[in-house]
Amino acid sequence: MIDISDEYINKLSNIFSLLSSPIRIRILNILIETPVCVNHISKKLNISQPLASQHLKVLKENGFVVCEREAQKIRYKISSENLKNYLKNLFTETKNIEVIQ
Numbered sequence: 001m002i003d004i005s006d007e008y009i010n011k012l013s014n015i016f017s018l019l020s021s022p023i024r025i026r027i028l029n030i031l032i033e034t035p036v037c038v039n040h041i042s043k044k045l046n047i048s049q050p051l052a053s054q055h056l057k058v059l060k061e062n063g064f065v066v067c068e069r070e071a072q073k074i075r076y077k078i079s080s081e082n083l084k085n086y087l088k089n090l091f092t093e094t095k096n097i098e099v100i101q
Helices: 007-016 024-033 038-045 048-060 083-091
Strands: 065-070 074-076
Touching: 024 038, 024 048, 024 074, 024 083, 038 048, 038 074, 048 065, 048 074, 074 083
Parallel strands: none
Antiparallel strands: 065 074
16 A cells, blocks of 8 residues: 555545546547647537636646647647656556446
8 A cells, every 4th residue: 555645635536536527638638649729629629619728727727738829829738748648548548447337
């Protein structure tokens, strides 16, 4: 058993809660490949731009994504290579897990 504090367990619970949104998972999956603008995300997911922006705001506030400005455009990307690799592994390794609800 790994020795982790109650405070850290609560933090992990909040992270998993944040990832419980299918839209946020889809956004992160897009951003794993390349930084993109909110327009690209909204078109790719067939959702409104305000809805995509709202989810990006939550992901940004919680440290999952950062934005970079290119002239008039703002591109969103995963905040670190470590997080990007973790998400790739999470998405890959959990494909074969059967979830019983």
